[in-house]
Amino acid sequence: MGRDVVVTGLGLVTALGETVEATWQGLRDGTSGAGPITRFDPEAAGIRSNVACEVPVDPATVPPDDRVDDRVMGRYAQFAVAAAAEAVADAGYDPADPDWTPERVGTSIGSGLAGLAEIESAAGERPSPSFLVSALTNLAAGHVSMCVDARGPNRAPGTACSAGTHAIAAAVEDVRHGRADVVVAGGTDAAISPLGVGSFDSMRALSGRDGDPAAASRPFDADRDGLVLGEGSGVVVLEARDHARERDATPYAAVTGVGRTGDAHHVTRPAEDGTGLRRCIERTLSDAGRDPASVDHVNAHATSTPVGDAREAAALRSVFDDPPPVTSVKGHLGHALGAAGAIEAAVVARSVAEGTIPPTLNYETRDPECALPVVTDPRETVTDVAVSTSAGFGGTNGALVFERV
Amino acid sequence: MSDTQEIRGRVQRIVADRLRADPDAVDPETPFGGETLDAESLDMVEIAEAIEADVGVHVPDEALETVSTVGDLTDYVADRA
Numbered sequence: 001m002g003r004d005v006v007v008t009g010l011g012l013v014t015a016l017g018e019t020v021e022a023t024w025q026g027l028r029d030g031t032s033g034a035g036p037i038t039r040f041d042p043e044a045a046g047i048r049s050n051v052a053c054e055v056p057v058d059p060a061t062v063p064p065d066d067r068v069d070d071r072v073m074g075r076y077a078q079f080a081v082a083a084a085a086e087a088v089a090d091a092g093y094d095p096a097d098p099d100w101t102p103e104r105v106g107t108s109i110g111s112g113l114a115g116l117a118e119i120e121s122a123a124g125e126r127p128s129p130s131f132l133v134s135a136l137t138n139l140a141a142g143h144v145s146m147c148v149d150a151r152g153p154n155r156a157p158g159t160a161c162s163a164g165t166h167a168i169a170a171a172v173e174d175v176r177h178g179r180a181d182v183v184v185a186g187g188t189d190a191a192i193s194p195l196g197v198g199s200f201d202s203m204r205a206l207s208g209r210d211g212d213p214a215a216a217s218r219p220f221d222a223d224r225d226g227l228v229l230g231e232g233s234g235v236v237v238l239e240a241r242d243h244a245r246e247r248d249a250t251p252y253a254a255v256t257g258v259g260r261t262g263d264a265h266h267v268t269r270p271a272e273d274g275t276g277l278r279r280c281i282e283r284t285l286s287d288a289g290r291d292p293a294s295v296d297h298v299n300a301h302a303t304s305t306p307v308g309d310a311r312e313a314a315a316l317r318s319v320f321d322d323p324p325p326v327t328s329v330k331g332h333l334g335h336a337l338g339a340a341g342a343i344e345a346a347v348v349a350r351s352v353a354e355g356t357i358p359p360t361l362n363y364e365t366r367d368p369e370c371a372l373p374v375v376t377d378p379r380e381t382v383t384d385v386a387v388s389t390s391a392g393f394g395g396t397n398g399a400l401v402f403e404r405v
Numbered sequence: 406m407s408d409t410q411e412i413r414g415r416v417q418r419i420v421a422d423r424l425r426a427d428p429d430a431v432d433p434e435t436p437f438g439g440e441t442l443d444a445e446s447l448d449m450v451e452i453a454e455a456i457e458a459d460v461g462v463h464v465p466d467e468a469l470e471t472v473s474t475v476g477d478l479t480d481y482v483a484d485r486a
Contacts, residue, residue, distance in 0.1 A: 204450050204466060268447055 002176030006251035007349040009091025009237030011083035015053035018062045027358040032214035045194035049206040051213040053230035053334030074118045075190035079233035080140035091237040095149040106152035106180035108171040109141040110163025110187040112338030117193035140188045152180040160392030164342030169258035181243045186235035187342035219302035219328035222367035230334030234343030252349040253402040257288025263395025274315025280397035281319045288401035299388040302328035313370035326372045331361030341390035412486045413479040419455045433476030
């Protein structure tokens with residue numbers, strides 16, 4: 001199994017703000033990050049839905065702003081660089097410090113749609129010399145590695161809405177197996193553009209609650225009617241437990257289990273009864289050496305689509321005889337696609353460290369198809385073992401186990 | 406040809422085109438779930454989006470769940486065109 005892995009730093013850029021603190025407080029307080037779309041005119045683009053969870057600040061203005069260069073970085077890369085800078089500083093690291101050993105530091109940043117908005121803006125014209133590097137999926141990982149001087153393993157999973165979770169899973173394995181001592185890992189996406197929103201709109205995957213944006217994203221609620229697109233980035237600093245101990249760093253949590261599966265079923269719909277996700281959670285718990293009964297909290301993927309949530313509920317009910325408290329942050333933050341799993345990993349690590357489970361926003365009416373104990377108020381409780389799940393188009397699943405340290 | 410017949414013809418062509426079926430093999434009795442069309446939910450959304458763009462009639466998800474044959478869909482659209 002190799003070395004134990006802990007989380008020593010967190011960074012978040014979400015619809016609730018450009019810091020972990022802003023997001024955490026907003027989650028606790030039940031603040032919605034949703035509002036009318038401002039990044040473009042949905043009506044002019046022929047889009048029916050007019051609600052999204054946009055990041056409210058320009059990432060190029062997030063301190064230290066000299067790291068984010070919007071002339072060469074796509075918006076998805078800007079988010080990742082800002083979140084990584086916060087995570088690395090939060091871990092107590094300064095890449096300019098002589099003790100920073102770049103060859104032992106890896107980078108693993110996933111993205112679902114990456115430079116979709118950049119490609120859309122550039123289409124039909126002669127591309128500028130900097131176009132391609134503003135849009136490639138791996139350029140978030142590339143820019144993060146340059147900003148923090150990380151010369152170890154470098155990767156960028158593109159596994160849709162599981163990308164952030166998969167990036168962290170692979171980074172955990174890098175640390176376990178000694179390929180790196182520290183990995184800056186997470187996910188990022190910035191797809192609130194005519195093509196990004198329009199793609200989900202035409203699939204009829206979006207909520208139609210334009211008149212009440214704050215109530216639109218409703219994980220597991222009986223009246224959910226589709227997802228609300230979000231954006232942003234979540235980054236965690238993963239580190240060998242011994243390495244963290246030697247420098248007296250205080251971890252948020254340990255990551256003790258990782259797992260990935262494929263549904264081999266359908267391009268958009270999860271497998272019947274959520275069997276792909278069920279196998280993924282079972283693998284992940286097995287990797288952690290934990291019994292389902294030991295799990296205290298599940299951070300669910302919960303896209304808030306009618307079918308997606310029902311299939312996930314079926315998966316959770318088949319893994320757990322008596323499901324533990326379940327939450328989702330998508331009611332607050334919308335669905336940030338490839339960033340979602342990474343944002344949620346940072347939230348779960350903070351939740352385990354603080355002993356507070358953040359509430360699920362907009363869960364009002366129990367759906368018999370989603371018979372789960374959904375938590376709707378901040379719950380002060382000791383969480384020894386937490387599971388976070390992700391699932392993406394193409395039938396790709398991921399899960400992580402976090403434990404209290 | 407009446408307007409209604411013309412609209413029915415357009416809807417039937419959209420169905421055949423989107424599902425890559427032989428137009429001559431598609432008639433009002435053809436079931437969406439049968440061997441000829443073998444449509445699944447994403448196909449039905451594609452067809453509904455194409456009808457909205459071409460004929461200007463919105464077919465909501467609730468209606469898509471109730472149509473079982475091509476005739477059901479052409480009736481729904483022709484009644485609202």
